[in-house]
Amino acid sequence: MNTSESIIANPAPPPSNHRAIFWISVLALFTAALSNSIRAGAAGAIKAAMLDPIDAQRSGEMIGTVLGNSFLGFALSLVVISPLLDRFGAKRVILFAAACFIIGPVLVLASAGAGASVYTVLNIAMIVWGCGWGATEATINPLATTLYPDDKTGRLNVLHAWWPAGIVLGGLLSVLFFKQLELSWQLLIGLTIIPGIVLAIWTMQHEFPQTESTAKGVSFGEMMAEPFKRPSFWVFFAIMFLTASTELAPGAWVDVTLTETVGFSGILVLVYVSAIMFVMRHFAGALDHRFSDMGLLWFTTVPAAIGLYLLSTATSAATALIAATFWAFGVCFMWPTMLAAVARRFPKSGPWGIGLVGFAGAMAIRFVLPQLGMIYDNAKLTKAGGEQALAALQPGTPELQTVLAYAAEVSFRSVAVIPVVLFFVFGLVWFFERGKNTK
16 A cells, blocks of 8 residues: 555544534535526426527427536536645635525526527526536535545435435425416526525635545645546546436426426426435445445446336326336435545545546536437427427417427436446446455
8 A cells, every 4th residue: 555545544533613514515515406406497487488489499408508507517617626626725615606606596587688698698697507516516525525534425425415405495495486476487596596695604604624635645646647547437437427317417307398297397206306315315324334335326227217217108296206206216326426436446536536527427417408408309399290280289288288298208218228228337347346345
């Protein structure tokens, strides 16, 4: 064992304010999730108010691109900030995230008055908003592995349990605003500014530690070189591309597609899934010790594939909830366990390694969401019999609902193949690592 590996294997005690740092991390991620959920919940209203009047035939692709650009901002800020986290300082990065959580929704609200530039302003707003999420992930994940070096998988899953918690609150607020109170989407978007302000104030009151690898003597050059010196790192990079497409892309797509096909707001499906994920992620540490991280991930691919396929055929509240249950149990551990797997196997890569893998996940969604939009739009045209036939269908009619149900089925079925691929990928990694100490 060389010097760097030795010092990482013997971590220093966490700082005295580690609990406060952990809960600030929770608030940052909760805010990112709340924003993500509200974006998804308001997507249909934004599409109808600002994109349908521009190009009704391509509005599905356009809203997919708008939502996807939040993931582009996520990916860009994540890959830029991760290797420089200790040079910027975690405190400054969290404050930057808080600023993005404030500026992003302000720009979305301003886009309503942008005239012909509304689509451009919406995309810029989503990129800025997504940068807050990326800055959050770039900071809190390496901080969690620093604060709890002996329980990376467990603590990362507990931290990321607050992602679905934010999704639940955002989803319920979306339903309350649009279905119960009939309030404007602008007011809902504006609410997301409040936790951004709280995050900024709380962060300014604390000092943050350096990350584990930097504090223990791994140089910047070693950290940057580690993924390139160990080709197996890129296997996990590729796997994250697939796992994120299985978890996050459908989550951003449910309101656009399912609302018209299952008899209630599609965002409630996301709320239900997220509630299951919040509970299950608290058990990840025990399951990891029992099966290993790759074993845990391998088991989850089966319900994920079943759930996505069943979502493609859901036509009622009951069938949607059955499908969502399978999907939730399938995807609940994927993102945080992948981050922990990389931190565990490539400790010298530090925040750079975790950031690269998160970047892969973010870029997957950036590409997948517009593709889902195009698949959805093309399926609508095919089922309706062309552009003129689609334009002639009246909102709320059984004919239009049949067309939309078909489009939702085709779009979800296209994603359901991904966890099938992951079943074999995780199985192979688990097989080749058997007997090795990856814990």
